Amino acid sequence: xxxxxxxLEQRELPAPAxxxxxxxxxxxxxxGLTARASSLGSQQDKNFLVHGEDGTVLGVLKVANPxxxxxxxxAQDAAAHAIAEAEPALRIPVPLPNAAGELYTTxxxxxxxxxxxxxxxxxxxxxxxxxxxxxPTAIAGLGDVSGRxxxxxxxxxxxxxxxxxxxxxxxxxxxxxELGSHVADVDLRARLETAARDAWSRISVRxxxxxxxxxxxxxxxxxxxxxxxxxxxxxxxxxxxxxxxxTWAVSELAITASCVLxxxxxxxTSILPAIAAFHAVRPLSVAEAEVLWPLLVLRxxxxxxxxxxxAVLDPDNDYITEQSDAETRMFELATSVPADVMTAVITSHLxxxxxxxxxxxxxxxxxxxxxxxxxxxxxTTSELYDYGDIRPADEYASAALRDGAALVLTRHGEARxxxxxxxxxxxxxxxxxxxxxxxxxxxxxxxxxxGELSEETATRITLRGSEFELTLAGLSATASGTVNAGxxxxxxxxxxxxxxxxxxxxxxVAPRFTRADxxxxxxxxxxxxxxxxxxxxLGGDDHGDLLARRDASFAxxxxxxxxxxxxxxxGRRHYLMSTQARSYLDMVNNVTVLGHAHPRIADxxxxxxxxxxxxxRFNYAAVVEFSERLAGLLPDPLDTVFLVNSGSEASDxxxxxxxxxxxxxxxxxxxxxxxxxxxxxxxxxxxxxxNPTAIATRxxxxxxxxxxxxxxxxxxxxxxxxxxEDAVAQIEALIASGRPPAAFICESVYGxxxxxxxxDGYLRQIYAAIRAGGGLAISDEVQVGYGxxxxxxxxxxQQDAVPDIVSVAKSVGNGYPVGAVITTRAVAEAFASQGYFxxxxxxxxxxxxxxxxxxxxxxxxxxxxxxxRVGAHLKARLEGLRDRHPLIGTVHGVGLYLGVxxxxxxxxxxxxxxxxxxxxxxxxxxxVVIQPTGDHQNILKTKPPLCIDIEAxxxxxxxxxxxxxEGW
Numbered sequence: 001x002x003x004x005x006x007x008l009e010q011r012e013l014p015a016p017a018x019x020x021x022x023x024x025x026x027x028x029x030x031x032g033l034t035a036r037a038s039s040l041g042s043q044q045d046k047n048f049l050v051h052g053e054d055g056t057v058l059g060v061l062k063v064a065n066p067x068x069x070x071x072x073x074x075a076q077d078a079a080a081h082a083i084a085e086a087e088p089a090l091r092i093p094v095p096l097p098n099a100a101g102e103l104y105t106t107x108x109x110x111x112x113x114x115x116x117x118x119x120x121x122x123x124x125x126x127x128x129x130x131x132x133x134x135x136p137t138a139i140a141g142l143g144d145v146s147g148r149x150x151x152x153x154x155x156x157x158x159x160x161x162x163x164x165x166x167x168x169x170x171x172x173x174x175x176x177x178e179l180g181s182h183v184a185d186v187d188l189r190a191r192l193e194t195a196a197r198d199a200w201s202r203i204s205v206r207x208x209x210x211x212x213x214x215x216x217x218x219x220x221x222x223x224x225x226x227x228x229x230x231x232x233x234x235x236x237x238x239x240x241x242x243x244x245x246x247t248w249a250v251s252e253l254a255i256t257a258s259c260v261l262x263x264x265x266x267x268x269t270s271i272l273p274a275i276a277a278f279h280a281v282r283p284l285s286v287a288e289a290e291v292l293w294p295l296l297v298l299r300x301x302x303x304x305x306x307x308x309x310x311a312v313l314d315p316d317n318d319y320i321t322e323q324s325d326a327e328t329r330m331f332e333l334a335t336s337v338p339a340d341v342m343t344a345v346i347t348s349h350l351x352x353x354x355x356x357x358x359x360x361x362x363x364x365x366x367x368x369x370x371x372x373x374x375x376x377x378x379x380t381t382s383e384l385y386d387y388g389d390i391r392p393a394d395e396y397a398s399a400a401l402r403d404g405a406a407l408v409l410t411r412h413g414e415a416r417x418x419x420x421x422x423x424x425x426x427x428x429x430x431x432x433x434x435x436x437x438x439x440x441x442x443x444x445x446x447x448x449x450x451g452e453l454s455e456e457t458a459t460r461i462t463l464r465g466s467e468f469e470l471t472l473a474g475l476s477a478t479a480s481g482t483v484n485a486g487x488x489x490x491x492x493x494x495x496x497x498x499x500x501x502x503x504x505x506x507x508x509v510a511p512r513f514t515r516a517d518x519x520x521x522x523x524x525x526x527x528x529x530x531x532x533x534x535x536x537x538l539g540g541d542d543h544g545d546l547l548a549r550r551d552a553s554f555a556x557x558x559x560x561x562x563x564x565x566x567x568x569x570x571g572r573r574h575y576l577m578s579t580q581a582r583s584y585l586d587m588v589n590n591v592t593v594l595g596h597a598h599p600r601i602a603d604x605x606x607x608x609x610x611x612x613x614x615x616x617r618f619n620y621a622a623v624v625e626f627s628e629r630l631a632g633l634l635p636d637p638l639d640t641v642f643l644v645n646s647g648s649e650a651s652d653x654x655x656x657x658x659x660x661x662x663x664x665x666x667x668x669x670x671x672x673x674x675x676x677x678x679x680x681x682x683x684x685x686x687x688x689x690x691n692p693t694a695i696a697t698r699x700x701x702x703x704x705x706x707x708x709x710x711x712x713x714x715x716x717x718x719x720x721x722x723x724x725e726d727a728v729a730q731i732e733a734l735i736a737s738g739r740p741p742a743a744f745i746c747e748s749v750y751g752x753x754x755x756x757x758x759x760d761g762y763l764r765q766i767y768a769a770i771r772a773g774g775g776l777a778i779s780d781e782v783q784v785g786y787g788x789x790x791x792x793x794x795x796x797x798q799q800d801a802v803p804d805i806v807s808v809a810k811s812v813g814n815g816y817p818v819g820a821v822i823t824t825r826a827v828a829e830a831f832a833s834q835g836y837f838x839x840x841x842x843x844x845x846x847x848x849x850x851x852x853x854x855x856x857x858x859x860x861x862x863x864x865x866x867x868x869r870v871g872a873h874l875k876a877r878l879e880g881l882r883d884r885h886p887l888i889g890t891v892h893g894v895g896l897y898l899g900v901x902x903x904x905x906x907x908x909x910x911x912x913x914x915x916x917x918x919x920x921x922x923x924x925x926x927x928v929v930i931q932p933t934g935d936h937q938n939i940l941k942t943k944p945p946l947c948i949d950i951e952a953x954x955x956x957x958x959x960x961x962x963x964x965x966e967g968w
Contacts, residue, residue: 003069003071003159003162003163004068004069004071004072004160004161004162004163004164005067005068005069005072005163005164005165006163006164007164007165007166007171007175008164008171008174008178009164010067011166011178011179011309012309012313013044013065013067013310013313014044014310014313014314015042015044015045015046015065015314016045016046016063016064016065016066016110016111016115017046017111018046018063018110018111018115020036020037020038020039020048022110023037023048023050023061023063024036024037026061026063026105026107026110026117027050027061027119030098030099030100030105030107030117031096031098031099031105031119032099033050033052033058034052034053035050035051035052035053035058036050036051036052036053037049037050037051037061038051040060044065044242044310045062045063045064045065045242046062046063046065047060047061047062047063048060048061048063049122050119050122057122057124058122059096059119059120059121059122060093060119060120060121060122060239061117061118061119061120062117062118062119062120062242063107063110063111063115063116063117064115064116064117064118064242066111066112066113066114066115068116068242069160070104070106070116071158071159071160072160072163072244073104073116073118073160074104074158074160075158075159075160075161075244076160076241076242076244077094077095077103077104077118077241078156078158078160079153079156079158079214079216079241079244080092080093080094080095080241081094082152082153082156083148083149083152083153083238086151086152087148087149087151087152089148089236090145090148090149090236090237090238091123091225091236091237091238092237092238093120093121093122093123093237093239094120094121095118095119095120096119096120096121098119103118104116104117104118105117105118105119120239123225123237123239125225125226125227125228125233125236125237126225126226126228126233127221127222127223127224127225127226127239128142128221128222128224128226128233128235128263129220129221129222131221131233131263131967132263132264132265132965132966132967133263133264133265133922133963133966133967133968134221134260134263134265134266134270135232135918135921135922135968136270136273137232137234137273138226138232138233138234138235139260139270139271139273139274140273140274140276140277141226141233141234141235141236141277142219142221142224142235142256142257142259142260142274142277143253143256143257143273143274143275143276143277143278144235144277144278144280144281145219145224145235145236145237145238145256146219146252146253146256146274146278147253147277147278147279147280147281147282148281148282149215149216149219149238149252150213150215150249150252150253150278150281150282151281151282153213153214153215153216154213154214154249154282155213156213156214157214157246158214160244161214161244161245161246162246163245165217165243165245166179166302166306167217167218167243167245167255167302167306168217168243168245168247168251169203169217169247169248169251169254169255169295169298169299169302170247170248170251172196172199172200172295172298172299172301172302173196173197173200173204173298175302175305175306176192176193176196176298176301176302176305177193179305179306179308179309180192180193180305182305182308182309182311182312183304183305183308184308188304191335192301192304192305192331195297195298195301195331195334195335196297196298196301196302198294198297198339199294199295199297199298199301199339200294200298202290202291202294202339203291203294203295203298206287206290206291209285209287210248210249210250210287210288210291211248211249211250211285211288212246212247212248212249213246213247213249214244214245214246215244215245215246215247215248215249215251215252216238216241216243216244216252217243217244217245217247217251217252217255218240218242218243218255219238219252219255219256220255220256220258220259221259221260221262221263222240222259223238223239223240224237224238224239224256225237225238225239229914230904230912230913230914230915231914231915231917231918232914232918232968248295249282249288250284250288250291250292250295251295252278253274253275253278253284253292254292254295254296254299255299256274256278257271257274257275257292257296258271258296258299258300258303258330258334259330260274261296261300261329261330261333261334262326262327262329262330263326264966264967265925265966266329266333267333267427267517268333268334268336268337268342268345268518269345269517269518271296272345272346272349275292275346275349275350276349276350279350284350286347286352289343289346289347289350289352290343290347292343292346293334293339293342293343293346294339294343296334297331297334297335297339300327300330300331300334301331303323303327303330303331304324304327304328304331307323307324307327311324337518337521338508340507340508340521340525341508341518341521341522341524341525342521343521344520344521344522344524344525345517345518345520345521348520348521348524349520353520353524356523356524356527357504358527358528358531358537359468359502359527359528359529359531359532360531361448361449361485361531361532361534362448362449362450362485362486363446363447363448363449363485363486364446364448364532364533364534365445365446365447365448365532365533366407366437366439366443366445366446366492366533366534367443368406368407368439368443368533368534369406370534370535372404372405372406372407373405373406373407373408373409373533373535374400374403374405374407374408374409375408375409375410375411375538376393376396376397376400376408376409376410376411377411377414378393378396378410378411378414378416378417378418378419379411379414379415379416379417379579379581380415380417380569380570380577380578380579380580380581381569381570381579382417384396385417385418385570386599387572387597387598387599387602388570388571388572388573388575388577388596388597389572389599390417390418390572391418392418393410393416393418393419393436393497394438394497396418397436397438397495397497398438398495400438401438401440401495405440406439406440406441407437407438407439407440407533408437408438408439409435409436409437409438409530409533409535410432410435410436411432411435411538412432412433412434412435412523412526412527412528412529412530412538413431413432413433413519413523413526413528414431414432415430415431415516415519415579415580415581416430416431416432416513416581417430417570417577417581419513419581420577420581420582420583421583422575422583423583423585423927423951423952423955424583424927425926425927425959425962427515427516427517427582428515428581428582428583429511429513429514429515430513430515430516430580430581430582431513431514431515431516431519431522431523431581432512432513433501433510433511433512433513433514433522433523433526434471434499434500434501434502434510434512434526434529435499435500435528435529435530436497436498436499436500437492437497437498437499437500437533438492438495438496438497438498439492439494439495439498440494440495441494442491442492442493442494443491443492443494444488444490444491444492445472445475445488445489445490445491445492445498446485446486446487446488446489447463447483447484447485447486447487447489448463448470448485448532449463449465449466449468449485450465450466450483450484450485451463451464451465451466451482451483452464452481452482452483453478453479453480453481453482453483453489454480455478455480456471457473458478459473459474459475459476459478460472460473460474460475461475461478461479461480461489461490463483463489464505465505466505467504467505468502468503468504468505468527469502469503469504469505469507470500470501470502470529470532471499471500471501471502471503471509472489472490472498472499472500473498473499474492474493474496474497474498474499475489475490475491475492475498476490476491476492476493477490477491478490499512500529500532501526501529502526502527502528502529502532503525503526503527504525504527507525507526508525510522510525510526516580516581516582546567547560547565561929561931562920562921562924563921566578566579566580566582566584566924567579567580568584570596570597571586571592571595571596571597572595572596572597573595573596573597573945573947573948574586574589574595574596574944574945574947574948574949574952575596576589576596576929582927583927584924584927584928584929585927585928585929585944585952585955585956586929586944586945587928587929587930587940587941587942587943587944587956588929588930588931588941588942588943588944589929589943589944589945590783590788590810590811590897590943590944590945591810591811591814591815592814592815592945593786593787593788593810593811593814593854593858593863593945593946594814594854594857594858594861594863594945594946594947595945595946595947596815596945598814598857600853600856600857601814601815601816601850601853601854601857604849604850604853605816605846605849605850607849608622608845608846608849608850609846611845612845613844613845613846614844614845615838615840615841615843615844616643616838616839616842616843616844617838620845622845622848622849622852623643623843623845623848625848625852626641626643626843626848626849626851626852627641627643627843629852629855630820630822630851631822633793633794633855634794634806634822635802637824637825638802638803638804638806638822638823638824639822639824639825640822640823640824640825640827640828641820641821641822642657642820642821642822642823642828642837642839642842643818643819643820643839643842643843643847643848644809644819644820644821644839644842645817645818645819645839645840645841645842645847646676646809646817646819647675647676647780647782647783647807647808647809647810647819648675648676648677648678648681648809649676649678649809649819649839649842650782650807650808650809650819650820650821651675651676651678651680651681651684651745651778651780651782651807652676652678652679652680652681653807653821653837654743654745654778654780654805654806654807654821654823655667655680655681655684655742655743655745655778656680656831656834657776657805657821657823657827657828657830657831658742658743658775658776658778658804658805658827659742659743660830660831660833660834661742661776661826661827661830661831662742662743662774662775662776663742664739664740664741664742664774664775665701665742666701666702666703666734666739666740666741666742667683667684667701667702667703667741667742667743667744667745668703668704668705668727668730668731668734668741668743668744668745668770668775669684669685669686669702669703669704669705669744669745669746670686670704670705670706670707670708670745670746670747671686671695671704671705671706671707672686672687672688672707672709672750672752672753672934672935673685673686673687673707673746673747673750673751673752673780674686674687674689674690674751674752675745675747675780675782676782683698683699683701683702684702684745686698686704687752687935688935689752689933689934689935689936689937703730703734703741705723705726705727705730705731706723706726706727707750707753708720708723708724708727708750708758708759708762709750709753709756710723710756710759711753711756711889711890711892711901711909712889712901712909712911720759721759721760721761721762723759723762724759724761724762724765724766725765727765727766727769728765728766728768728769731744731766731769731770731773732769732773734773735772735773740773740774740775741770741773741775742775742776743770743775743776743777743778743805744766744767744770744775744776744777744778745778745780746758746763746766746778746779746780747779747780747781747782747783747784747795748763748779748780748781748784748785748794748795748796748798748799749783749784749789749795749798749893749894749897750892751783751784751897751933752933752934752935753892753899753934753935753939754892754893754898754899754900754901754933754934754939754940754941754942755784755892755893755894755897755898755899755942755943756892756893756899757798757892757893757894758799760799761799761800762799763777763779763796763799763801763803764799764800764801767801767802767803771804776803776804776805776827777801777803777804777805778803778804778805778806778807779794779795779796779803779805779806779807780807781794781795781796781806781807781808782807782808782809782810782819783810783897783943784897785806785808785811786808786810786811786812786854786858787811787858787863787864787867787895787946788811788867788895788896788897788943788946789867789894789895789897790864790865790867790868790869790871790872790894790895790896791868791894791895793864794806798894804823804824804827805821805822805823805827806821806822806823807819807820807821808820808821808822811854812851812854813847813850813851813854814850814854814857816846816847816850817841817847818842818847818850818851819842820851858946861947863946863947864946866946866947866948866949867895867896867946868895869950870896870948870949870950870953871894871895871896871897871898873950873953874896874898874942874953874956874957875891875893875894875898877953877954877957878891878898878900878942878957878960879891880957881957881960881961881964884961885961885964885965886906887902887903887904887912887915887964888900888901888902888903888964889901889902889903889906889909892939893942896942896943896944896946896948897943898942898943899933899934899939899940899941899942900939900940900942900960901934901938901939901940902915902916902919902938902939902940903938911934911936911937911938912938913932913936913937913938915938915968916932916937916938916939916940917932917937918968919940919960919963919964919968920932920940921968922963922967922968923959923960923963926959926962926963927955927959928955928956928959928960930942930956940960942956
């Protein structure tokens, strides 16, 4: 028997009936405080938030349930002190003394028995309980705090720990049996009892292997205090030690992890960051890891039955009813995957799994020559997917059979790209737990071992042997009953798929396909059937940590998207595909204007490489034809073309052309702009997002005019026209000072600001001023040109202005390095003063052939018109989100050159860069690739391939809506 409270003897614990007025009297009488008390949610105690007369939060007044003894409260206070001393980085509310200097106050006649009252300091920041979605970072923070508390309490002892609580999972099964009858839903009650019994059967047999110690056992989202920042909440403190007990140490983590499942967007594997973080602080044993998921399941059942009882005891307690939906969601997720499978997922994540015992055969199931066997590769990197055109596995198998294969089969454990949906916010079920087999002729299938055959359906049978079970689906003329190795058990019909799945006897029956995050669990309980067909098992494709290898050989300053990026190895149209066979909607790749893996581009590149690829010093038709076509797209007098490799090289050459033609060194650029990475283009790039010291480190020949940002800049609305006036005045001042500039360079749509249109007439006025001083106008069309605006092929057309030099790249080659500079004949010939110009691959037969094909496809597929139609739909829908989500300040741009600007305050327009970054991470989880842009990194760069359709545009907006609603 315990010395403290024993729930099994006193099962009814209604919260103390203490009013706010009574709480205020206690504060006055015992603490000398004139304060206001407001009731807080609690299940068994009574808690009040204490405000001073000026509204300042003074602390939390806790009235303990009278069922708890004085020594139990002393233990809780001592534990809080122990944690605060051992983990100074954690915020711990150690009780404040009353007027008599006591840490807890005895109040007689307040409730039925003596009431023990404590005043705790208030820890600002709040908790995670009301947060919707929890990011992996926040979840890891929960696990870290839980691990630190467990580590701090490892050697803590106190008589007040000797108690029996309903939250102590050592008594979880007893609690379910005692309280289950309070669950009114009969079906739910039966499911709860079944889940609890299964969990307990797994836990109880490991009891002797589980270390015990003092534990908080309520370190949940409601009792973990956070430090808040714009990017999210970081757990850093602990409150409410009321459930402190001496119990299994791993219970601490199980209870912490369980609360994650109650949040929006959670999946069973969402708990893994918490487990890894806990393990890093307080390492788990194998036994603890193997009971962790059953403990979590038991915890969710205990929560539901306890709430059901408490709702009867305390029907006016809103805190209880508000938690019920989350508790049910936790249980549903906790029981959505077999415990064995989730345990294997956890142990795999912690590196505790051992290689599974392979399957062996006494007889080869299908008599076939190994040389006539073809194994299909259906992974993301498969060569079967020509141009990213992905078809069902049956079609690839049929082609292999027509090509002479006698037997075709797929690969066990493979993430099949052909099974992945194009658009899905959920991780797809793509990892094969068995294999599929096709035969060229009707073929008898024999038993690989002695066993018992059971018929599940007319075409599905299972052969149970002494060690493994084999399930086959798709056979005809199947046998039944006892069979020996080598006996015929069915017939595979020619060209028809037969499914083979092998599992250890008694293992859970795996779905045919599972999600990549659950695959380590399911693959632990399946086996590769290849040995049953007389084939050697395939080896794994482990090439090590790709990011670590990248860091070792690739200069780290060459950044990559996302902290933990998926490995992208294939693309098609406006989609990118990872090696886990997940399709992502690509909303940022303005380089591939036609879309990824366009067949016409691939075909022309292949043909040209088989024929010739050299440089433009040789005489061949392609360089002439491509130059003629480019020049034909520009208005007079732009008629002469230079071909280069990239946008940086194009804009760098544009600057050199201007300085050569004018004989002057000075160039005027726009603040917050980006033009490239060469010496010249970097000099005129003023974006602090790309270079934090951009403004301070400009060479003396670069002169910067104000950013014409009509949303957040100095001039807005009708006043935006003053940007041009100020720029003209600055140019005129340069001319008057004897330093007339050679050129003015500017993107014709303000790309770094998220595709913002320049103020009307801006370029026309500045072009006039620069030319009045003998300078030239350069339009940087690297991002905006080539039909992206929809209505206009070139950005400068929107401004009704014609530049002297145009630089263009990105879209020109649809991802192949092709760029161009188009100018007047006079400017081009003036470059002779610099010597000659040459670009090794600029204007090569290959780049020219690709460049002309891009123009053909833009025309033939109507992609400029598509930019008008889809772009208008997309912008309208994004503007609809702005009306519902105040974080969206505005939507910039036109066509498919858009930017969604995020602000913290609609009045001050304070940028929201941390929120924007976190939103991008959450969007990636839901299947959308999107990235921040702009000097403040607070704009969603929305510049997808021009082939994007309405369905994909809606998916992007719907996903963003979900993120802004649920959180990030």
